[in-house]
Amino acid sequence: MPSSANNIRNIVVVGAGVAGLTTAITIQEKGGYSVTIVAETFPSDPKTIKYCSFWAGGHHVSHAGGDARLQKIDSDTFKIMWDLSAPGGDAEACFMRISETQYFYDGRDAHLDWMPDFKRLPEDSLVPGAKVGVTFTTLTFDCPKYVNYLLARFLARGGTVVRGSVQHVNQVAEGGADIFARGRASSAPVDAVIVCPGLGARTLGGVEDDQVYPVGGQTVLLRAPWVTFGRSASHLSEARWTFTIPRKSGEIICGGTKVDNDWYPVPRPETTEDILKRCLALCPELAPPEVRAVREPTVDDIRSLILEEGVGLRPARKGGIRLDVEWIEGRKGQGKIPMVFNYGHSGAGFQSSWGSASIALDLLEKSLDAFSL
Known part of the structure; x- marks a missing residue:
């Protein structure tokens, strides 16, 4: 009772x-x-x-794959977050609705066709090495x-x-x-x-x-308000994947790594450099528009945009x-x-x-x- x-x-x-x-x-x-x-x-x-x-x-990008139960958990969450992110919504300032493009180097099915505006990219529009590419509308938080x-x-x-x-x-x-x-x-x-x-x-x-074990992840936070879309590229067998996640504030999270049982609590400088190189290659638009207007951007052009480097221990099981x-x-x-x-x-x-x-x-x-x- x-x-x-x-x-x-x-x-x-x-x-x-x-x-x-x-x-x-x-x-x-x-x-x-x-x-x-x-x-x-x-x-x-x-x-x-x-x-x-x-x-x-x-960013809300489901990792459920073909797991129907987890896909429902993710889709139920997306619906609530979508309402929260609406103009005048309860938490509008915490979210940003964006167009997301994802590339997969291993050719797997992303199982994301339930996302708004989902489309598969033609082969001639993929980044080098990618076997599959998709676009859809999602939100970042x-x-x-x-x-x-x-x-x-x-x-x-x-x-x-x-x-x-x-x-x-x-x-x-x-x-x-x-x-x-x-x-x-x-x-x-x-x-x-x-x-x-x-x-x-x-x-x-x-x-x-x-x-339960940690999956270590390192990211770099930049100030780049001109980037209003998301991109990512991943391979299941690698301990890293590349992503750019913009926020409504004008900040953008660049990453990243995914290393099982990596407990190291602070950013590694060499990993930061690797993240910057990978993210710039995937998303040249990270560089300021005035730079891109006159020449090919380099990592030095985005290094000055860094606000913070971060490490998190994802609680996996x-x-x-x-x-x-x-x-x-x-x-x-x-x-x-x-x-x-x-x-x-x-x-x-x-x-x-x-x-x-x-x-x-x-x-x-x-x-x-x-x-x-």
């Missing part, structure tokens, strides 16, 4: 990355829940390697700005945040969020714990998922996103409560966020309904 007399169920979400924030909002806005996020880092904090959502490039929007929305809808470093899920299940905020157990017991710790799922007690439920002991005398998992998104956390949050909510409600029978 619900823990409080007014039938409001108390839910604690562990983690405040894009997955945790979106899941918390989805549960809070469903109604009938009081939701608290407990996390060590929040979007308004200074950037840190521990918080991957700061560093994400930010200014990730630092967007996660702060999510935090503000969650708080405005009545959510609560508590800063705390959770060592074991039993700390939350028994004590609630107040053990981190006030050093004592919360007055009302917790009805469910939602686990969205990203890479922290490796070490979080009660989870300790050894299938063998087997993909974990979306399921386990039952753990709650407060003494309460019995078992559901623990819902939503982590392991790798580099697709933003583009699968709303779809996976919806599944997490469904798992939560089915578990609580079964508990109350």
